[in-house]
Amino acid sequence: MKIREIGEFGLIDKLVGRLGPGDESVVVGIGDDAAVTAYASGTHVVTTTDMLVEGVHFRTDTIDDRSLGYKSLAVSISDIAAMGARPRHAVISLAIPVEMDVERLEDLYAGVADICAEFATVVVGGDITKTSGPLVISVTLLGEIEAGRALLRSGAKPGDLLFVTGTVGGSAAGLDYLEHGRTTAFATRGEAEVGQLLQFHQRPRPQVVAGRLLLESGACTSLNDVSDGLASECNEIAKLSGVRLELDAEQLPLHDGVRQYAALRELDPVQWALFGGEDYQLVGTIQPTEAQRTEALFAKNSLSLTVIGRVTAEQSVGVTLHYAGQAHELKPKGYNHFG
Numbered sequence: 001m002k003i004r005e006i007g008e009f010g011l012i013d014k015l016v017g018r019l020g021p022g023d024e025s026v027v028v029g030i031g032d033d034a035a036v037t038a039y040a041s042g043t044h045v046v047t048t049t050d051m052l053v054e055g056v057h058f059r060t061d062t063i064d065d066r067s068l069g070y071k072s073l074a075v076s077i078s079d080i081a082a083m084g085a086r087p088r089h090a091v092i093s094l095a096i097p098v099e100m101d102v103e104r105l106e107d108l109y110a111g112v113a114d115i116c117a118e119f120a121t122v123v124v125g126g127d128i129t130k131t132s133g134p135l136v137i138s139v140t141l142l143g144e145i146e147a148g149r150a151l152l153r154s155g156a157k158p159g160d161l162l163f164v165t166g167t168v169g170g171s172a173a174g175l176d177y178l179e180h181g182r183t184t185a186f187a188t189r190g191e192a193e194v195g196q197l198l199q200f201h202q203r204p205r206p207q208v209v210a211g212r213l214l215l216e217s218g219a220c221t222s223l224n225d226v227s228d229g230l231a232s233e234c235n236e237i238a239k240l241s242g243v244r245l246e247l248d249a250e251q252l253p254l255h256d257g258v259r260q261y262a263a264l265r266e267l268d269p270v271q272w273a274l275f276g277g278e279d280y281q282l283v284g285t286i287q288p289t290e291a292q293r294t295e296a297l298f299a300k301n302s303l304s305l306t307v308i309g310r311v312t313a314e315q316s317v318g319v320t321l322h323y324a325g326q327a328h329e330l331k332p333k334g335y336n337h338f339g
Ligand SMILES: Nc1ncnc2c1ncn2[C@@H]1O[C@H](COP(=O)(O)OP(=O)(O)OP(=O)(O)O)[C@@H](O)[C@H]1O
Pocket: 049, 050, 075, 079, 227, 228
C-alpha cells in the first residue's frame, strides 16, 4: 500500500497501532501537541539523539525493516546506558521517500515495539515528513538517573584499569559478511553461526544492565559506548579525562565466530574492533581494587567485562596500542562521517 492511499494521519495511526502500551510515567502520550512525562523525584533526565540515514547507516541489502526499527532505538538506548541511566521515553521522526510502502514502515515499528518492550521504553511522539531523498530515522531518547550519579567520559585516573563489556568487532564482521561473505565457505556454516554475525550488526543489544551494574559498583570512573570504534571511543575518554590509556590488543574480547570469519577472509579482527564501530558495547575505566569484584558481578548477571588495558600518565593525552610486541600511538581513526 502507498502512503498516499491513507495519508499522513492514516500512517501515524497504523504505526502507533504497532506500539505496545505505555506506562504510568506517561501523563500525556501520543495525540496532543506535546507529550508530558513524569520522573521520580531525586532523578535527573538524560537526553540523547541520533539519526540513521539510508545509504549511510543502512541499506535494504544490509538490514531488514524490523531489525532496522530495533537498531534505530538500540543506538540511542546505548548512549543512555553509557551514562549509567535507564531509558524511559522516545520520540521518533521520519523523513520518508514518497514511494515507500506502508507495510515496510509497519515492520519498522514492529522492531521499535520489540526493543521498547525489552528495555521498558515508551514512544511518546514523533514527526513525519516526505522527502525526495533517502529514508531518515531520527530518534531522541530521554532516560532517567539518580541525581548526580551519571557516569561521564571525563573521570579516568592514572592507575585505573581500562575495560570493555561483551565482545567487539562483531558488527563490522557482520557488515563485511553481508557485503563480501555470502559467497564464502562461511555461508555453509549453520544458521546459528551466520545468524550471530548478522545479529551483531543488525540487532546490537544495548548494555543497559551493564551500565547499571557499573553505576552500582561505585568504582567506574569513566564510561562511553562503542559507536565509532574502540580507537575513537578510547581517545574520547583520554581527551576528556586528560590521561593516557594503554590498550592491549591481545586482550580484546573477540567472538569465536568473528575470529573464524576473519581468518577465512584473511583479515585481522582486531582492526574491526578498533575501527569498525557499531558494537554498542561499553568501554570505560574502573578502580583497580574493584575490577575483580565487578567482573564477578557481571558473570552473575550472565554478562562479561574484560580488562583490556590501563590508565597511565596524566597530561599526556592519547592512547597507546600494544600489539604484537610493539607500541603505537592509536589515533582516533574510526567511523567519521566527514573523515
Ligand atoms: N548538531 C549538533 N548540535 C549540538 N550538539 C551536537 C550536534 N551533534 C552532536 N552534538 C553533541 O556532540 C556530542 C558528541 O556527539 P556524538 O554524536 O559524537 O556522540 P555519540 O552519539 O555518543 O556518538 P555516535 O553519533 O557515534 O553514536 C554529544 O554531546 C552531542 O549531543
